[in-house]
Amino acid sequence: MVFDLEDAVPVGDKAEARGWAVAWIAARSSGAFEVRVNAPGSPWIEDDLAALAAVPAIRVRVPKVESADDIRAVLDQVPTARITALIESPLGLERAFEIASADPRVVAVALGEADLASSLGVDGPEGLAWARGRLVSASRAAGLGAPMLSVYPHVNDEDGLRRTCLEGRALGFVGRTAIHPRQLVPIVESFTPTAVELSKAADLLAAVEKAGVSEGGVIVLPDGRMVDPAMLGRARELTTLMQEIESRQS
Numbered sequence: 001m002v003f004d005l006e007d008a009v010p011v012g013d014k015a016e017a018r019g020w021a022v023a024w025i026a027a028r029s030s031g032a033f034e035v036r037v038n039a040p041g042s043p044w045i046e047d048d049l050a051a052l053a054a055v056p057a058i059r060v061r062v063p064k065v066e067s068a069d070d071i072r073a074v075l076d077q078v079p080t081a082r083i084t085a086l087i088e089s090p091l092g093l094e095r096a097f098e099i100a101s102a103d104p105r106v107v108a109v110a111l112g113e114a115d116l117a118s119s120l121g122v123d124g125p126e127g128l129a130w131a132r133g134r135l136v137s138a139s140r141a142a143g144l145g146a147p148m149l150s151v152y153p154h155v156n157d158e159d160g161l162r163r164t165c166l167e168g169r170a171l172g173f174v175g176r177t178a179i180h181p182r183q184l185v186p187i188v189e190s191f192t193p194t195a196v197e198l199s200k201a202a203d204l205l206a207a208v209e210k211a212g213v214s215e216g217g218v219i220v221l222p223d224g225r226m227v228d229p230a231m232l233g234r235a236r237e238l239t240t241l242m243q244e245i246e247s248r249q250s
Contacts, residue, residue, distance in 0.1 A: 002177065004036045005048055006063050014044050022051045025058070034084060036061035040070045049077040056080055063112060066092040068102035075105055088112030089119050093131055100142035109139050110177075113150040125167055136172035149176035158186055165190030174241070193238045201235035208232060 003021040005014065025033045037048040037060055052058050057080050065071065065085040075081060083106045085099050092099065093116065100109045113128055122128060132149075139147040149168035152161045165176060165187055175191050178184050193201075200223075207221055220226050 001032065002034045002036055002061060005044070006036050006038050014038070015047070018044075018048055018051050022055060025055055032059075034059035034061050036063060036086075037074075039064040040066075040073060046077075049074060052081065053078045057082065059084065059107070062086060064088045064092070064115070065099055067095055068098050071099060071102040071106060075103055081105060082107045084108040084110060086110055086112045087135065088115035090116075093134060096134055096138035097141055100138045100144055106142075106144070108144060109135060109142075109147055111135055111150050114153075125164065129171070132168070132171050132173070140172075146172055146174035149173040151177045151179050152183065153179065155180045155182065158182075162186050162190050193242050197238055198242055201238045204235045205232065205239070 003025070005018055005021065009017040021035060025035070035048075035052060035058060037052070038044040040062070049060075052060060058078065060074060060078060060081040061084045062070065062074055063086045065087060066089055071083055071085060074083060083103070085102075085106055085108070087093055087096055087099065087109060088111070096109065100106060111128075111131060113131075116131060117123065117128060120127065120131070135147055139145065149165065152164055154160055161183055168176060169191055173191075176187055178187055203221065203223075204225070204227055207219060208227060218226060
């Protein structure tokens with residue numbers, strides 16, 4: 001669950017929203033909570049961080065990050081935080097790896113696509129394709145794994161949600177943030193490996209193990225796929241992802 005203290009809150013309500021969010025989280029001993037604070041350099045960021053410093057192991061979603069220094073400034077005030085860095089500007093995008101690898105307490109990076117698209121002067125998924133690929137690469141290179149896709153703002157458009165989830169998945173994203181509960185099922189279904197994909201991955205892994213070529217060599221599967229060790233990573237990742245999904249559901 002993400003509490004948004006930034007764009008979703010009018011200027012006059014910042015203090016009240018901050019107090020309510022921190023009190024709500026502090027009253028619960030368990031749960032996955034993340035707070036999107038106001039942007040670095042804004043008039044409210046210092047009060048946001050001061051309030052969150054009292055919440056153990058809080059996840060802080062930092063918008064408009066443009067450098068590793070922005071991350072360190074947050075961690076100086078909330079040392080126990082786990083950071084999701086939102087990249088929403090061309091400068092932040094150019095420094096994506098620097099941001100993702102700024103500190104071990106950075107656990108994820110994500111795009112703020114509305115702001116980024118506006119800054120870049122682009123429209124639609126085609127205009128953001130390079131930025132999305134850049135983020136996936138930076139996240140992987142920093143050892144954070146696959147990132148999550150940005151929100152889909154059209155709450156009533158399930159077909160569009162599913163289509164864009166599949167587009168994101170093809171680019172290397174592993175999930176996305178929802179802005180309404182009705183989006184959860186389509187998101188989970190879109191990012192869950194299909195039975196066909198899992199079957200192919202299992203066949204590939206079994207064939208490679210049987211042939212003894214996991215360290216080198218090439219085999220051809222019955223369906224005509226030529227396989228070498230470089231292709232094993234994705235198959236293993238799919239099976240691991242499915243195991244994690246099943247574990248969370250049990």
